[in-house]
Amino acid sequence: MTVAIPAQIAPEASVTPAAPRIRPALVNGLQIFIECPEWCTDDHVAENERHLEDICHGGRMADLMLPGPSGELDLMAFARLSQETCGSEEQRRPRVTVDDRAAGAYLLPDEADVFADGLVSFAEQIRAMVQVARGQ
């Protein structure tokens, strides 16, 4: 059996490219304007980097919290989108930064996908341990 799926085209999206997102930044106290990706949440004015090449884009943090002995949550690791603004095209590719507060990794999308698969497997193993611990 063949099912026909009608083409769905959003004319506005395919014809009109998104306008660049221009935001202010300070470099050594001098205000400039830079193009920021939509996901960038960094305050480039507050950062006031010394050199233009020090400006990096950063996205929202995703935190991995671990319960401590008295129930308080401790930050075990975090991840966020990041992007250099200078350097080669390869260096300026968006990456997923994963940092456990001791070391960080700057993963390209394919590498981050593999890492995420490992986290899913890790979570599945924890759920299996939970079942054993509950005697199920």
Ligand SMILES: [Zn+2]
């Ligand atoms: Zn930015």
